[in-house]
Amino acid sequence: xxxxxxxxxxxxxxxxxxxxxxxxxxxxxxxxxxxxxxxxxxxxxxxxxxxxxxxxxxxxxxxxxxxxxxxxxxxxxxxxxxxxxxxxxxxxxxxxxxxxxxxxxxxxxxxxxxxxxxxxxxxxxxxxxxxxxxxxxxxxxxxxxxxxxxxxxxxxxxxxxxxxxxxxxxxxxxxxxxxxxxxxxxxxxxxxxxxxxxxxxxxxxxxxxxxxxxxxxxxxxxxxxxxxxxxxxxxxxxxxxxxxxxxxxxxxxxxxxxxxxxxxxxxxxxxxxxxxxxxxxxxxxxxxxxxxxxxxxxxxxxxxxxxxxxxxxxxxxxxxxxxxxxxxxxxxxxxxxxxxxxxxxxxxxxxxxxxxxxxxxxxxxxxxxxxxxxxxxxxxxxxxxxxxxxxxxxxxxxxxxxxxxxx
Amino acid sequence: xxxxxxxxxxxxxxxxxxxxxxxxxxxxxxxxxxxxxxxxxxxxxxxxxxxxxxxxxxxxxxxxxxxxxxxxxxxxxxxxxxxxxxxxxxxxxxxxxxxxxxxxxxxxxxxxxxxxxxxxxxxxxxxxxxxxxxxxxxxxxxxxxxxxxxxxxxxxxxxxxxxxxxxxxxxxxxxxxxxxxxxxxxxxxxxxxxxxxxxxxxxxxxxxxxxxxxxxxxxxxxxxxxxxxxxxxxxxx
Numbered sequence: 001x002x003x004x005x006x007x008x009x010x011x012x013x014x015x016x017x018x019x020x021x022x023x024x025x026x027x028x029x030x031x032x033x034x035x036x037x038x039x040x041x042x043x044x045x046x047x048x049x050x051x052x053x054x055x056x057x058x059x060x061x062x063x064x065x066x067x068x069x070x071x072x073x074x075x076x077x078x079x080x081x082x083x084x085x086x087x088x089x090x091x092x093x094x095x096x097x098x099x100x101x102x103x104x105x106x107x108x109x110x111x112x113x114x115x116x117x118x119x120x121x122x123x124x125x126x127x128x129x130x131x132x133x134x135x136x137x138x139x140x141x142x143x144x145x146x147x148x149x150x151x152x153x154x155x156x157x158x159x160x161x162x163x164x165x166x167x168x169x170x171x172x173x174x175x176x177x178x179x180x181x182x183x184x185x186x187x188x189x190x191x192x193x194x195x196x197x198x199x200x201x202x203x204x205x206x207x208x209x210x211x212x213x214x215x216x217x218x219x220x221x222x223x224x225x226x227x228x229x230x231x232x233x234x235x236x237x238x239x240x241x242x243x244x245x246x247x248x249x250x251x252x253x254x255x256x257x258x259x260x261x262x263x264x265x266x267x268x269x270x271x272x273x274x275x276x277x278x279x280x281x282x283x284x285x286x287x288x289x290x291x292x293x294x295x296x297x298x299x300x301x302x303x304x305x306x307x308x309x310x311x312x313x314x315x316x317x318x319x320x321x322x323x324x325x326x327x328x329x330x331x332x333x334x335x336x337x338x339x340x341x342x343x344x345x346x347x348x349x350x351x352x353x354x355x356x357x358x359x360x361x362x363x364x365x366x367x368x369x370x371x372x373x374x375x376x377x378x379x380x381x382x383x384x385x386x387x388x389x390x391x392x393x394x395x396x397x398x399x400x401x402x403x404x405x406x407x
Numbered sequence: 408x409x410x411x412x413x414x415x416x417x418x419x420x421x422x423x424x425x426x427x428x429x430x431x432x433x434x435x436x437x438x439x440x441x442x443x444x445x446x447x448x449x450x451x452x453x454x455x456x457x458x459x460x461x462x463x464x465x466x467x468x469x470x471x472x473x474x475x476x477x478x479x480x481x482x483x484x485x486x487x488x489x490x491x492x493x494x495x496x497x498x499x500x501x502x503x504x505x506x507x508x509x510x511x512x513x514x515x516x517x518x519x520x521x522x523x524x525x526x527x528x529x530x531x532x533x534x535x536x537x538x539x540x541x542x543x544x545x546x547x548x549x550x551x552x553x554x555x556x557x558x559x560x561x562x563x564x565x566x567x568x569x570x571x572x573x574x575x576x577x578x579x580x581x582x583x584x585x586x587x588x589x590x591x592x593x594x595x596x597x598x599x600x601x602x603x604x605x606x607x608x609x610x611x612x613x614x615x616x617x618x619x620x621x622x623x624x625x626x627x628x629x630x631x632x633x634x635x636x637x638x639x640x641x642x643x644x
Contacts, residue, residue, distance in 0.1 A: 002516070313500055322488045
């Protein structure tokens, strides 16, 4: 039997009962559509989270305070409680660790901030001039904190766009205005560019002041809460991380690394951790959608078995006029694969529309990757073979004499 | 040419053996029009299945055009049916949602005949079977019983077979339409010298053939030339 004839026979069989063909295909359409739609949501979330993490800086290493322990004491006061990181640690890192591009120590805490008649609770970050470079912050108006203002303990502030909107009104001119942080007057000298993102930890909802001013006027202390280090390249990151750890252990006179009073975090570790969460999420969504695909496949098998029974006499006739078992087998298998493959095509369109609608109306980023499309087609054709195999085999094994007699 | 020598067919159902054909031998020459006649249960259907290469005998030799068909595999039997045999069934067995042309050309797809040639051959067969041309593009379920059987005859002719096996071809038709179908067979036999084997339980139908083989309880009880052949005037249709 020629391939063109097989396709023609398949076309005639599927077209001879359009409603049933359509309904059977619907199972696969919904299955493939939901797999593509769901996985696109998962992959969109993954891409979104990764780009957010990338946006906090490139080749970033963060040094955070760890748990403080007194000598010979068993009581831990909890992570992040140590107040042992200092500006000197930051300078030491900058001067003696190789492969470091820039270092930005910071001290941050939330304060109630007031301007003319308005007030807001916002994170105030005391930092130095290298902060924008390390943490990917761009200046929209005015300038960032300069080395001079750090040296001079200047009472100047740079506002994030959200903080500016809250204090002065959306898009208002704020440069030159005064704000009060913890009852101390600061003069606004710059506005950072919006980075997007929302909720906790958004860099738009921050106020930046010189590190020294924050320590003297706000904290009354000399420790820093985070040291951000930018490595020169991706390749040297783990080496830099290693050097920083040894340097700080030495400076803090700690011999046992497990008792370190600081944590050194690598940006790629954070990305990896977040990715593993989102890929689990993607797999979960895909698996749920996969169940509907399985149900669709069983629908195909059910329909094909019904068809074989219904067309028993036709099968008998085909065998009587010279069809071999193989011809019958191929014909029925082609029918089921054609059904699932077309289901896959329509399912892809459905999944694409679903992803589009989710992005439009729910505001969730979606991403349809080539791999999920290829997977959908391979899976749909595979389902046709798997669930069409048994009915086709049954059709092929019919005895022509019995089949012709079948009522 | 058909040669059957000591054909025995025994059906086994568990331990129970049912002999259906006990010892059947006969010969049918090319161009003959033979009726195989017997009551139901006589074994005539089983004999037709063996003659049509749908089944093989338990023992004995069946030669079709000097080729021994009695010990072939399923796929080899399918090839014999494809090239040498045309079937006409009592219940027509047409594909109901397909056109007449597609029904007639169906056997040729298994011989991998190109599409244009299939249509050409199908049209030639339809002319031989006497179906009016204005019916050729109809769906087969839009035809009358007699027309359906003519389509089935055309389908049996399309691969230019050595024998045409007709199993109760008039069983589902009224007497008058049945006559038309039998007339078609007579004409194919007279003009085109096709070998036709007609299986029936009715003497009246069998009398349209030139020779009648009577079969009963799995044995041939009489094999004779038909003395009072009924000639149908083909103008009836």
